[in-house]
Amino acid sequence: MSKKVFVLGAGFSMPAGAPSQAALLRKILQYNGNNYGNPVEQWIRELKEFLSSAFILDPEEMENICLEDIYTPIDKCISENSSFRGYSVEAIKKIQNQLNTLIAIVLDSSIINLDPKSDYNELFVSKLVSQKHEHPTTDKFSIISTNWDIILDNRFFRHLRGSSSVVDYGCQVAGIDSNDNIIPPLVAKTKGGYTIKFLKIHGSLNWLKCPNCQRIYVSKNEKIAIPEHTLEKKCRICERQAFAANGGINLSPHILMPTFLKSMSDVQFKLIWNQAAKEISEASNIVFIGYSFPQADFELRQLLARHVPNDCNIEVVLHSEDGSGPLPNSDLYWTSPEFRYKSFFGKRLKNVSYAGVEEYVNALRL
Ligand SMILES: [Zn+2]
Incomplete structure (x- = not known):
């Protein structure tokens, strides 16, 4: 039986306002939203000081450094218990936590409310749900997303409300409140x-x-990994254990940051990645949408190298805004996403479109 696996990158959420990873740091450095109060301004100031004194960058150069180049040395120093250019391990842990939070805040504040009539996310979800509704026992598609935003999650939860059907995140989840x-x-x-x-x-x-x-x-509704929601959230199951007397166990965000030292030892991420490998190995068609296939995503690249079947058709949907160029006639073609896909998948790559996610979703048939 045929199976379509969608692999979604940052470009999928861009028409809904989400920034590309390359633009995230610029957005953070320019962020002046006051919804979150003074700590945020303080964190941005400390981040700028850090980029200036540890990376020797002038203010106008800071927005161009890759997030991987910030996170990787920090992660390495923390794992070796070494200081980083005069910053103690405690100090870099603090900077790292603040940067994690700033990323979540800026990503969240960038999402815009799309007009329901032209909301391609809503259309995408309704097409997938309709397929399942008509053929509930089939397994014709799955979604692998590299995005942290919950644009699709919200729409799935709304469509499935009141039914016994659910979103399967591929790991063991519980409701944040017992009545969830x-x-x-x-x-x-x-x-x-x-x-x-x-x-x-x-x-x-x-x-x-x-x-x-x-x-x-x-x-189902809150972006609980963002601090205003996270505060005071405790594990309601561990509360029944002895250490509850000491205030209980604080929950923490579950997000993999852009680093070359991704820690894949986490039990839940292992479950999700194993399930992703299984989906890829069963695919007859993989559609990459808004994903530029960067070398930095080496974990996903090795998963694809190991599991994409020989006869699987690869389709790519890009848009000029998510860095589609340079095109084949250019001297710099070898730096383009299209070249990365072509050199990786060879003859399995059947189509590269630059029409963008909205047009793709409009034409999607399942
Ligand atoms: Zn617990």
Whole structure:
């Protein structure tokens, strides 16, 4: 049976306002939203001081450094318990936490409300849900997303509300509040519902993790990984253990940051990545949407190298805004996403379109 696997990159969410990874740092350095109060201004000031004194960058150069080049040395120093250019391990941990939070805040504040009539996310979700609704026992598609935003999650939850069908994140999740009514995928199937596989391989803004029991808590509406929601969130299951007397276990965001030292030892990420490997190995057609296929995503690239079947057709949907150029007639073609796809997949690459995600979703048939 045919199976389509969608692999979504930052370009998928860009028409909804989300910045590219390359633009994230610029947005953070220019951010002046006051919804979050003074700590945010203080964190941005400290980030600028850090980029100036540890990376020797002038203010006008700071926005151009890759996030990987900030995170990787920080992660390395933390793992070796070494200081970084005069910053103690404690100081760089603090900078790292603040940068994580700033990324979540800026990403969240960038999302715009699309007109429901032209909302391609809504159309995408409704097409997928309709397919499942008509053929609940089929397994004709799944989604692998590298994005943290919850634009699609919100729409899936809305469409599935009141039914016994659920989003299957590929890991074990529980509701952040006991009345959140998160039904595990296996239970959903026994109740006659269907599941929609949505594998967020870099984590999600609506996930928090308990460092004690390793559970992932999901909220159906809130971006609980953003601090204003995170404050005071404790593991409601570990609360029944002895250390609850010391204030309980604080939950923390479950997001993989852009670094060359990705820690894949986490049990829930292992489950998600194993499921992603399985989906890729069963695919007859993989559609990459808004994903520039960067070398920095070496974990995803090795997964694809190992599991994409010989006879699988690869399609790519890009847009000029997510860095589609330079095109084949240019001397710099070898730096383009198209070249990266072509050199990686060879004859399995069947089509590269520059029409963008909205046009693709409009024409999508399942
Ligand atoms: Zn726990």
